[in-house]
Amino acid sequence: MIIASAQFTARPCDVAGNAARMAGLVTEAGGRGAALVVFPELAVPGYELAAIAAAPARLTTAPDDPRLAPVREACRAAGVAAVVNCAGPTAAGPAISSYVYGPDGALLARYDKQHVTDTELAEGFVPGTGDRGFTLDGTAFGLAVCFDAHFPDLAARAAAGGARVLLASSLYGRGGGAAERMEIFPALAKDYGLFVLLANHVGPAGPYDACGLSAVWAPDGGVLAEASGTDPGLTLAEVA
Numbered sequence: 001m002i003i004a005s006a007q008f009t010a011r012p013c014d015v016a017g018n019a020a021r022m023a024g025l026v027t028e029a030g031g032r033g034a035a036l037v038v039f040p041e042l043a044v045p046g047y048e049l050a051a052i053a054a055a056p057a058r059l060t061t062a063p064d065d066p067r068l069a070p071v072r073e074a075c076r077a078a079g080v081a082a083v084v085n086c087a088g089p090t091a092a093g094p095a096i097s098s099y100v101y102g103p104d105g106a107l108l109a110r111y112d113k114q115h116v117t118d119t120e121l122a123e124g125f126v127p128g129t130g131d132r133g134f135t136l137d138g139t140a141f142g143l144a145v146c147f148d149a150h151f152p153d154l155a156a157r158a159a160a161g162g163a164r165v166l167l168a169s170s171l172y173g174r175g176g177g178a179a180e181r182m183e184i185f186p187a188l189a190k191d192y193g194l195f196v197l198l199a200n201h202v203g204p205a206g207p208y209d210a211c212g213l214s215a216v217w218a219p220d221g222g223v224l225a226e227a228s229g230t231d232p233g234l235t236l237a238e239v240a
Contacts, residue, residue, distance in 0.1 A: 001035050001036070001136075001137055001139055001238065001239055001240045002032075002033050002034045002035060002236050002237070002238050002239075003034060003035065003036045003037070003038070003165065003167075003197060003216065003236070003237060003239055004029040004032070004034040004036065004037040004038070004234045004235065004236045005037075005038055005197050005198060005199040005200075005214040005215065005216065005227065005234070005235045005236075006022070006025045006029070006037050006038065006039050006040075006199060006214075006233075006234055007040060007199060007200055007201060007202045007212050007214040007227050007232055007233065007235070008021060008022075008025070008040075008043075008201075008202065008232040008233075009201065009202055009203035009204060009205070009210075009232060010040070010042070010043050010044075010045075010046040010047070010201065010205065011046060012046040012048050012051070012206075013045055013046060013048055013051050013058075013059060014045075014046070015044055015045055015058075015059065015061060015067045016067050018043060018044050018045070018046065019044060019067055019068055019069075019070050019071050020070050022039055022043065022044075022070075022071050022074075022082070022084065023070035023071050023073070023074035024074070025037060025039075025234060026071060026074035026075055026078055026080050026082050027074050027077065027078050028234060029078070029080055029234055029236075030077075030078025030079060030080040031078070032234065032236060033236075034080060034234070034236055035080060035081060035103070035136065035137060036080065036081045036082070036083070036136060036141075037080060037081075037082050037083070037234070038082070038083040038167050038169060038197055038199040039082070039083060039084055039085055039169060039199055040085060040169055040170060040171060040199045040200055040201045040205075040210075040214075041085050041096060041113075041145055041146045041169045041170050041171045041201070042085055042086070042087060042096060042171070043084070043085050043086075043169070043201075044061055044068070044084065044085065044086040044087070045059045045060075045061075045086065045087050046205065046206065047171050047201065047205045047206035047208070048206055049119065049120060049123040049125070049206065050123060052087045052094055052123070053094070053123045053124045053125075056087070056089065056093070056094050059087055060086070060087040060088060060089040060094050061086045061087065061088070061089075062088070062089055063099045063107045063110060064107075068084065068086075068099075071084055071101065072101055072105035073105060075101045075102065075103055075104070075105045076103070076104055076105040078103075079103045080103055081100065081101060081102050081103050081108070081136050082100070082101050083098050083099075083100050083143070083167055083169060083199075084098065084099045084100075084101065085097065085098050085099075085145065085169040086098075086099060087125075088110070088112060090112070090126055092126045093124045093125065093126045094124065094125055094126070095112040095113065095125065095126055095127075095128055096112065096113040096116065096120065096125060096145055096146075097110060097111065097112050097113070097128075098110070098111045098112075098113075098132075098143050098145060098167075098169055100134050100143070102136070103136075108134045108136075109132050109133065109134040109143070110132065111128065111131075111132035111143040111145070112126075112127070112128025112129070113127065113128055113145035113146070113147070113148060114127050114128045114129070114130075114131075114148055114151075114154070115127065115147045115148045115150065115151055115154075116147070117147050131143075131154065131157055131158065131161075133158060133161065133163055138240075139164050139165065139239070139240045140161070140162045140163045140164055140165075141163055141164070141165045141166070141167055142154075142155070142157075142158025142159075142161070142163035142165070142166045142167070142194075143166075143167055144166060144167070144168040144169075145168065145169050145170070146168065146169065146170040146171055146172075148168070149166075149168050149170070149184050149185065149188060150184060152187075152188065152191065152192075155188045155191075155192045155194060155196075156192055158192075158194070159192040159193060159194055163194065164194065164195060164239070164240060165194060165195040165196070165197065165239050165240075166188065166189075166192075166194045166195070166196045166197070167197050167199075168185070168196065168197065168198050168199065169199050170198055170199065170200050171200065171201050171205055171206075171208060171210055172200050172210065172211055172213075173205075173208035173209055173210055173211055174209050174210070174211045174229075175211075177208070177210075177211055178211040178213060178229075181198060181200070181211075181213065181215075185198050185215070185217055186217050186221040186222075186223070187221065188217075189217040189218060189219055189220070189221050190219070190220060190221035193219045194219055195216065195217065195218060195219060195224075195237075195239040195240075196216070196217045197214075197215075197216045197217075197237075198213075198214055198215050198216075199214050200212060200213060200214045200227075202214075202227075202228075202229070202230065202231065202232055203230075203232075211229055212227055212228055212229040212230060212231070213226060213227055213228075213229050214226070214227040214235050215227065215235065216235065216237035216239070224237040224238075224239075225237040
């Protein structure tokens with residue numbers, strides 16, 4: 001199975017525009033043989049915490065939100081699954097949510113980021129309460145969102161539950177963030193025998209200048225594929 005990490009520069013608070021861009025990347029991924037494409041953290045509204053907190057009715061999106069219809073339709077047309085990270089509505093406030101759409105466009109799973117940062121908490125984002133995974137074409141996947149990957153027990157539980165691949169929708173900035181990704185993700189792959197995919201932003205993302213460098217690591221910790229630090233696009237690797 002070929003999987004793809006999609007990095008791009010999300011337009012702040014432009015849900016419809018970002019969804020259209022993501023639909024195009026789903027279509028491209030299918031044309032290049034990928035069965036699954038993964039997008040960065042808060043790719044749909046952009047990493048705009050204060051704006052989301054101030055206007056949750058406009059900037060949160062449920063799985064069936066009509067503004068995400070282009071992504072769901074692209075999944076159906078290309079026969080590709082997608083991990084789409086949004087500000088997801090909950091009764092307690094917005095979560096940072098990954099929606100997994102199957103190759104038929106239907107929702108396979110929803111995962112809400114469990115380890116939200118202090119900044120995200122201060123803006124009213126609520127943590128998720130449990131792990132989620134899914135199976136595609138016989139391969140089991142675990143889900144993480146950015147800071148989740150700093151807590152190895154999440155990867156350990158995914159591996160213990162039979163996952164072969166861990167998918168991380170993330171935002172890492174230049175400098176310290178770029179260094180962190182090289183400390184964290186190869187170690188998770190090697191320590192738990194997982195393929196690990198990182199989908200990162202590139203360029204301006206809220207208060208950050210994202211470093212790109214989306215990648216896929218093999219279970220021995222070696223890099224299978226890595227994106228540019230400056231350019232948007234897809235990074236593909238075979239994992240099963």
